[in-house]
Amino acid sequence: MSKKKNKPFRPKARRPRGFEDKPAELLRAERKLIDAAFSVYDMHGFEPLQTPAFEFADALGKFLPDEDRPNVGVFALQDDDDQWLSLRYDLTAPLARFVAENYDALAKPYRRYQAGSVYRNEKPGPGRFREFVQCDADSVGAAGPAADAEMIMLAAEVMRAAGLKDGQYAVRVNNRKLLDGILESSGVPNTDEGALQRLQVLRAIDKLDRLGAEGVEALLGEGREDESGDYTNGAGLGTAGIKAVLGFTTASDADRGTTIATLEKLVGTSARGLEGCKELTTIDSILTATGFGPDRVSYDTSIVRGLGYYTGPVFEAELLADIRDKKGRPVRIGSIGGGGRYDDLVSRFRGQTVPATGFSFGVSRFLSALQRMDALEQSVKPPVIICAFDRSLMGDYFKMAEELRAANIRAEVFVGSGNVTKQMKYADRRNAQIAVLMGEDELAKGEVTLKDLYLGAEAAKAIQSNEEWKSSRPAQETVSREGFVGAVKAMLS
């Protein structure tokens, strides 16, 4: 098969852009985080599900079946029967397919959790990968706000399970129906007809941070010319509508009940708006009964992202730590996930509305936030390294390693090549604290030598002369072979 038989093809060892090799420390933290979340979901009666990496492109919904090429943003390929397959770009679309495929067999509400890689065929950047891990929980077939309250509480519980203290995170809740209602009361019909105006309002609110109230006011009304002279059409609301929308963005109070009272006034007589208020009232009563105070879950009308996608309550989970970067500037941690109600999940397959609500977080995003908050603990210590001092004694070395492991101490025999100096260098690179040495002589005497490499490194800094170093042999201890496990334990502690 090879064209150049005499000069073998030698590929360059490299990764495709936007794909990463995850290092050990991160992987252990990732496993711990996912385990913590899974255990929360398990305890709440959710069941795990794992859908495959591939779905039919048309089932994922980002594909137009009459085109030759799959849509941008998705990794797709043609199967041998010419059908397009896509790698999942999230865990929600496959859930929709799964529920539609197994609708009658599932006891409803069907509450499942899943974590796994998702794939985005997009331009990668720093911290922006084309393969990353999400962790989702969803309730399908659960119409009432109690199911939303449950998802909100789960989000807060996952934060705790990840090791965060109350006060280091907040779940902020909004409801799409509120803004819909306010707009309805301001003359924007709550139908497809009003869709463009609603979108313009959402976009305007989203710019509050950047443009301030005045700029947003213009965008809600006639429109606005920016500094470069570009003109953005406004949403065309009247004075009362603009006032109501701006009032909405500042309606949040630390007390959830007070916020609801403000919102009730703003939505006026809109049935949809009042429904939104009623849902928040029910959610509040459940949160209050179960002790989820406003420090953990607050009502925040400035949460806009997702208002276009979700159909009812919507929320974000944010990390709040007061931390600084290396230059002392405050670090924005921001949202690590969110969720809400989306009642049109399965409708593309079945043509019928199935109520659903869920919570999704970005595992890598969460981990890097924890990392920046110094909240990532190293769960596994470096191993004790047993040097292969005398190759004829390998059996003895492996037995010693077994004894350490039986005492729950991570341990390995050096199985590479090289003399003791090289082995010490290896122990150092593994960040090991202890190296164990035993030769023929020591074996005969029933002795073992332990080197404390941490202490040794410190001592080495202090000691000037090489002579002195050699004669003093710091951080080294000869112990009996019988009692060596205990001696290792003592040295580690």
Place this chain on the structure above:
Amino acid sequence: MSKKKNKPFRPKARRPRGFEDKPAELLRAERKLIDAAFSVYDMHGFEPLQTPAFEFADALGKFLPDEDRPNVGVFALQDDDDQWLSLRYDLTAPLARFVAENYDALAKPYRRYQAGSVYRNEKPGPGRFREFVQCDADSVGAAGPAADAEMIMLAAEVMRAAGLKDGQYAVRVNNRKLLDGILESSGVPNTDEGALQRLQVLRAIDKLDRLGAEGVEALLGEGREDESGDYTNGAGLGTAGIKAVLGFTTASDADRGTTIATLEKLVGTSARGLEGCKELTTIDSILTATGFGPDRVSYDTSIVRGLGYYTGPVFEAELLADIRDKKGRPVRIGSIGGGGRYDDLVSRFRGQTVPATGFSFGVSRFLSALQRMDALEQSVKPPVIICAFDRSLMGDYFKMAEELRAANIRAEVFVGSGNVTKQMKYADRRNAQIAVLMGEDELAKGEVTLKDLYLGAEAAKAIQSNEEWKSSRPAQETVSREGFVGAVKAMLS
């Protein structure tokens, strides 16, 4: 964008062939198995690694860069810069790429473990998927047989960690160098020149079960005509060679030392064969020192699979349970994984040999074997279901669920729609043992009703008349709200 705006496209909810949705029970068992293996690897000083799903096709090595279409067997697609990307088909090829890419930065031996989905674009069948999970551990940069001994012991330790008892599994070890040596002594040069003959010999031995010694003898010599008249060319060994090879296939003894002694005679003066014997001797001494008896690890020259791929010691992990299928026929469990030494891992990238040895097992294969052996425990019990008897009391119900979870009892509030009858049906489908009921009246009285659905189902079988059923209210208990967690606990036990 849509061509038929009035009639929306409604995709069929279905999966691509060979891809599965994994159910809850299996997923929990899978997580447990992988955790158990990971913990063994951690304790032995290995570090986790996660490589991405995609690699450059040329780096994976199953792709010819000058062809238009990727090779059969691999899922591949073209990136936007026209380079071919492939989904990994195993975890070894990506490891090779990773080691080559980071060679100098890695402390050697580099010992890593990894579990993850691999993808094969092959014809699926029953139990044969196009996406499945493998779990690998490898030592790279470890030349001596001590590293092989370590992998063999790890394989046995993983079997134990998976919950198997000694005697329910065996790790069977062979060494490619033995057969190479025997053939060398029989005139087959230990170079590329002898490659075809060695392959023919391997294929012949592999048919021992099916053809018996006589058929294999023919295949080792001149050749053989089968019943259909098809003729297979033989390996062309002489009488002494045939005798030596047949002697090799039956050289195994329960005692590892005895097997080695037999093999030493068979390999004659071949340096390669003697090297193989020496390696087995070293491995045996380590296994013996650490107490890995012949019941856990045996030397078995009938292990042929992998002899062509691996370059030194090779082994398989087999499950041995004496079990029967539903019709009473003995069930072959067989191999769930294997490994060995492969010293040419990184050479395609670096042009230099890097010694490596590893162990890989098929997670799904292992799980289905455990399932057939009835060795899969259900790790999570069904939840207690708190019925939403009165929607105005949802806060109270969620508080009750919280109290149960605080006592480590899995619990959920019914968040779907439907009356109590429907909720009972849901509890039943969730296989829940207990349903909790509390209405306004009970709340006022400080009482809660517990239904034992398991007992109820049994009682229902016994009771004939519907009247009797209603009046006796079997398997139902009214307890105080205060003490209800204790009452649930008592009912569960």
